[in-house]
Amino acid sequence: MNQRRIPRKRTYLLCAPEYFSVQYVINPWMDPTAPVDVELAVKQWDRLRETLLGLGHTVHVLHPEPGLPDMVFAANGAFVVDGTVYGARFRYEQRTAEAAAHRAFYEAQGWRYVAPTVTNEGEGDFAYLPDAHGGTILAGYGFRTEVSAHAEAQETLGRPVVSLRLVDPRFYHLDTALAALDDRNIAYYPGAFSPASQQVLAQLFPDAVLADEVDALAFGLNLVGDGRHVVLNSEASGLASRVAAAGYVPVPVELGELKKGGGSVKCCIAELRH
Known part of the structure; x- marks a missing residue:
């Protein structure tokens, strides 16, 4: 019998796709x-x-700005742990101005904001599991975030960082290939990672839910979990069955239009961890 999964109320930041379009290729x-x-x-x-509101979570909305069609992907704007914000520095100039909009939001809220000195794309390449191994940050690199940002994040946030190398360009951010289901366990697609990173994940998370390539390509791993509910792309039916078998409650949502920009559920959601 699966253990009873307990949800925990979360606070999220989203940005409406008022100006969403696909004008370039990154x-x-x-x-x-x-x-x-x-x-x-x-x-x-x-x-x-x-x-998200129906599941009892708090949702803040960042005001979208014209000329920033990818701003709907709010996860990329920063990475927040225990009230400290490690800001983003985008790789591509088309998204550079998004970082300032996120910084303005956090500073207006009175959060401690730390500006980055190297390229990183926020929660696109960082995941935090507060109850895993005493509090662990999983960090991706290979396509967007520089591996040197992992050390900067560790110094900024005071949490150990585990570097994971992404090797398949279809999974260009960590959050397209790996997600936290709760505060201690993950789901991921092994094929997105280097052999050594696969070994690290298998050692750290022996109970992880593994996705196959079909569900990974359906952006199934670009999900958000609150400890019980797992909000994920409706196309990833196989992964929904796997998380259900692990004791979670899948909550499918349709985000077909936003998928055209290379993102789904998690890309749209930044978690604000007080």
Whole structure:
């Protein structure tokens, strides 16, 4: 019998896709020739926001800015642990200005903001598990975030950082290949990582839920878990069954329009950890 999973109330930051479009190519999923239905994108995003609120979580909304079509992917703007914000520094100039918008939000809230000196893309490449091994940050590198940012994050946040090398460009951020299901366990797709990183993950998380390539390519791992509920892309039905078998409650949502920009549930959500 699976253990009873207990949800924990979370605080999230989202940004509406009011100006969402695919105007350039900075990941393998983006195709500027494919039409984007902004009205549908907003409706799907609204459903995601309502889903989080319905699960009892607090949701803050960052004001979108024209000229920043990827701003809906709010996870990339910073990484927050225990009230300290490690700011983002984007690799591509098309997204650079997003960092300032996130900084302004956190400073207005009175959070301690630490500006980065090296490239990192926030929760796109960082995941925090407060109850795993005394509090562990998993950090991806290989395509966006520089590995030197892992050391900077460790010094900034005072938590041990485990570096994981991504090797498949389709999984260009850690949050496309790995996600925290709760405060101590994860789900991930082994094929996105180098052999050595796969060994590290297997040692640290022997009870992890493993995704196959089909569900990984459906952005199934770009999910958000609160300890009991797992909000994930509705296309990833196989992964939904696996997390259910592990005792979690899958909550599927449709984000097909935003997927055209290379993101899904987690990309849209930054967690504010007080």
